[in-house]
Amino acid sequence: MKNNKxxxxxxxxxxxxxxxxxxxxxxxxxxxxxxYSQETFKKIKKAIExxxxxxxxxxxxxxxxxxFNIAFLEPWTSEFFSEIFLGIQDTANQAGYSVAIFSSNxxxxxEEKNISSILSNRFDGVIISSAILNxxxxxxxxxxxxxxxxxxxxxxxKEIPAISIKNxxxxxxxxxxxxxxxxxxxxxxGEPLEVGRVDSRFRGYSKALEEGGFGFNQxxxxxxxxxxxxxxxxSFKHIIENxxxxxxxxxxxxxxxxxxxxLIKALKNAGLSVPRDISVIGFDGLxxxxxxxxxxxxxxxxxxxxxxxxxxxxxxxxxxAKPENIELKAELVIGESTAPPK
Amino acid sequence: MKNNKxxxxxxxxxxxxxxxxxxxxxxxxxxxxxxYSQETFKKIKKAIExxxxxxxxxxxxxxxxxxFNIAFLEPWTSEFFSEIFLGIQDTANQAGYSVAIFSSNxxxxxEEKNISSILSNRFDGVIISSAILNxxxxxxxxxxxxxxxxxxxxxxxKEIPAISIKNxxxxxxxxxxxxxxxxxxxxxxGEPLEVGRVDSRFRGYSKALEEGGFGFNQxxxxxxxxxxxxxxxxSFKHIIENxxxxxxxxxxxxxxxxxxxxLIKALKNAGLSVPRDISVIGFDGLxxxxxxxxxxxxxxxxxxxxxxxxxxxxxxxxxxAKPENIELKAELVIGESTAPPK
DNA sequence: TTGTAGGCGTTATCAC
DNA sequence: GTGATAACGCCTACAA
Numbered sequence: 001m002k003n004n005k006x007x008x009x010x011x012x013x014x015x016x017x018x019x020x021x022x023x024x025x026x027x028x029x030x031x032x033x034x035x036y037s038q039e040t041f042k043k044i045k046k047a048i049e050x051x052x053x054x055x056x057x058x059x060x061x062x063x064x065x066x067x068f069n070i071a072f073l074e075p076w077t078s079e080f081f082s083e084i085f086l087g088i089q090d091t092a093n094q095a096g097y098s099v100a101i102f103s104s105n106x107x108x109x110x111e112e113k114n115i116s117s118i119l120s121n122r123f124d125g126v127i128i129s130s131a132i133l134n135x136x137x138x139x140x141x142x143x144x145x146x147x148x149x150x151x152x153x154x155x156x157x158k159e160i161p162a163i164s165i166k167n168x169x170x171x172x173x174x175x176x177x178x179x180x181x182x183x184x185x186x187x188x189x190g191e192p193l194e195v196g197r198v199d200s201r202f203r204g205y206s207k208a209l210e211e212g213g214f215g216f217n218q219x220x221x222x223x224x225x226x227x228x229x230x231x232x233x234x235s236f237k238h239i240i241e242n243x244x245x246x247x248x249x250x251x252x253x254x255x256x257x258x259x260x261x262x263l264i265k266a267l268k269n270a271g272l273s274v275p276r277d278i279s280v281i282g283f284d285g286l287x288x289x290x291x292x293x294x295x296x297x298x299x300x301x302x303x304x305x306x307x308x309x310x311x312x313x314x315x316x317x318x319x320x321a322k323p324e325n326i327e328l329k330a331e332l333v334i335g336e337s338t339a340p341p342k
Numbered sequence: 343m344k345n346n347k348x349x350x351x352x353x354x355x356x357x358x359x360x361x362x363x364x365x366x367x368x369x370x371x372x373x374x375x376x377x378y379s380q381e382t383f384k385k386i387k388k389a390i391e392x393x394x395x396x397x398x399x400x401x402x403x404x405x406x407x408x409x410f411n412i413a414f415l416e417p418w419t420s421e422f423f424s425e426i427f428l429g430i431q432d433t434a435n436q437a438g439y440s441v442a443i444f445s446s447n448x449x450x451x452x453e454e455k456n457i458s459s460i461l462s463n464r465f466d467g468v469i470i471s472s473a474i475l476n477x478x479x480x481x482x483x484x485x486x487x488x489x490x491x492x493x494x495x496x497x498x499x500k501e502i503p504a505i506s507i508k509n510x511x512x513x514x515x516x517x518x519x520x521x522x523x524x525x526x527x528x529x530x531x532g533e534p535l536e537v538g539r540v541d542s543r544f545r546g547y548s549k550a551l552e553e554g555g556f557g558f559n560q561x562x563x564x565x566x567x568x569x570x571x572x573x574x575x576x577s578f579k580h581i582i583e584n585x586x587x588x589x590x591x592x593x594x595x596x597x598x599x600x601x602x603x604x605l606i607k608a609l610k611n612a613g614l615s616v617p618r619d620i621s622v623i624g625f626d627g628l629x630x631x632x633x634x635x636x637x638x639x640x641x642x643x644x645x646x647x648x649x650x651x652x653x654x655x656x657x658x659x660x661x662x663a664k665p666e667n668i669e670l671k672a673e674l675v676i677g678e679s680t681a682p683p684k
Numbered sequence: 685t686t687g688t689a690g691g692c693g694t695t696a697t698c699a700c
Numbered sequence: 701g702t703g704a705t706a707a708c709g710c711c712t713a714c715a716a
Contacts, residue, residue: 058403059710403694688716696705698705
């Protein structure tokens with residue numbers, strides 16, 4: 001039963017090999033009930049083994065309209081997304097789905113291509129944890145009726161279920177912690193407010209100051225385009241250029257561990273030490289943040305859970321339900337980068 | 343021309359909408375020559391716009407046996423793989439291919455699932471930059487005649503084209519650099535030799551010692567299972583437990599930046615300072631390594647190029663050629679973590 | 685319990 | 701230049 005070339009083994013080959021019809025083979029393949037005898041089942045299963053048959057998801061999908069593939073959109077394959085992805089994958093696998101990652105590399109036209117590929121390949125669902133650079137793209141997905149869930153990003157479409165952490169609450173808590181240490185000149189540093197959930201983090205920061213009876217000081221706000229993306233050097237340069245202003249703070253609350261790490265380096269370059277001269281709080285709770293010196297005080301996001309819950313939402317939508325938005329709790333982890341002001 | 347439900351717009355709809363046959367529509371779609379008039383072309387193009395038609399890659403793939411999808415296998419979505427992926431993607435896109443990432447999360451059964459999904463979904467090529475935990479899996483791919491290329495991993499199958507850096511050469515150079523600084527007690531730390539290309543790195547280390555007239559000292563070798571994977575805590579613990587032995591070295595060459603960073607922290611915990619007490623050289627050249635203190639002396643791998651060349655090899659195989667193995671040059675980047683012994 | 689046949693959305697081989 | 705029509709590999713009524 002050798003095919004001349006390397007032609008795929010199909011359901012037809014199994015049928016010929018066993019003497020059954022393709023219909024029966026298909027039934028066994030799909031285990032879809034009891035419409036075959038034990039013997040038939042065994043014989044066909046054996047043939048599948050013998051011939052190393054691999055079902056053709058493409059042909060199947062064409063017929064069934066289901067591919068059992070989920071797409072995960074991230075901006076960059078960084079450590080931050082690893083555990084989110086792990087959570088997604090575990091939950092997906094359990095339900096019989098596979099998940100493929102699409103990275104936009106912060107590029108608009110790449111995002112376009114990814115969306116187009118997802119559409120063409122009929123993914124059954126899309127989990128987005130990447131800034132959508134072009135809103136049109138998301139409309140394409142929903143207009144094709146593909147279930148979409150957003151993780152920790154702001155998108156002003158109420159129909160799309162979202163999952164995020166309690167950014168405002170935890171940010172407030174972090175800043176209050178700084179206040180409790182005795183800090184009065186507390187800065188805020190991060191990407192532009194429209195990125196991710198930076199706006200909520202900023203509101204948490206403001207709220208904490210307000211509730212603490214502190215005035216809001218524009219001088220202490222370091223929100224800048226240069227912090228966007230993955231260009232470490234650009235962030236570093238920007239900090240160096242603004243070091244004099246930054247030095248006026250005794251503590252800074254930052255929207256990511258990455259920027260926090262860069263800041264600490266820049267301060268050191270300028271002859272300042274963390275936390276002796278300035279305290280620093282990051283955001284994300286990356287593993288690496290525990291192993292640098294000083295280790296970071298940071299906000300740990302429950303990444304695995306964010307992923308698995310997001311996938312759970314997708315499954316709900318696939319099953320016709322309408323999931324509620326979810327807000328998970330984050331945790332303030334105290335490291336070595338914060339101390340009372342001198 | 344509204345379909346009752348959200349049915350996909352098909353080539354048939356376009357045909358009906360324009361009055362042409364599906365055959366003609368297909369021709370225009372594929373731009374496959376000049377077998378239609380300008381007018382036909384325009385009309386059909388317009389209809390595609392009007393109806394927001396998205397070609398169905400699934401149906402197309404069923405017929406053509408080509409999906410124009412490439413799979414990239416990584417063990418974990420870390421920063422290290424970002425640029426490799428970027429290189430792959432750029433080259434793939436240029437040739438009209440999309441690439442999806444599959445992460446095994448260091449899990450054998452997940453790897454199994456990924457391979458199975460890739461097979462079922464008929465990916466046109468697979469780029470592997472993940473340890474293959476089960477060799478059977480790779481055989482599945484080649485027995486299905488799917489082009490495979492390996493990046494920076496050791497796999498004992500001569501038929502599979504591989505791309506890597508000159509591990510031996512650059513490792514030797516790094517260790518010689520330590521010797522030039524005056525170090526005599528130089529250690530080697532990393533994952534078991536069968537991981538990735540650790541064996542070549544170890545050979546480079548040994549060779550440098552040998553050529554320098556140094557004896558090889560088993561006491562200075564810290565190769566251990568605990569350095570495998572992404573468990574920072576486990577690596578840290580292992581180092582702490584062996585700190586007395588490690589202290590006997592005045593310099594250590596390490597197989598990854600990640601372990602190097604953890605080592606520096608552990609040494610600090612033990613009251614030792616890098617590079618004052620011990621010099622450290624990492625491997626990979628991650629961005630973050632420049633922004634910790636001390637910044638790492640490390641070996642920079644040309645990640646983007648590794649990716650784009652790997653994709654180039656896949657394209658060659660698809661076109662029927664047999665690509666040669668490639669060895670790229672890496673670069674020793676001097677940071678703050680190395681100094682003469684005290 | 686099993687087989688026949690039509691169709692999923694395309695492409696490709698024929699005719700016209 | 702354009703239009704029927706048969707595949708591609710699978711699923712699924714409908715028959716038997």
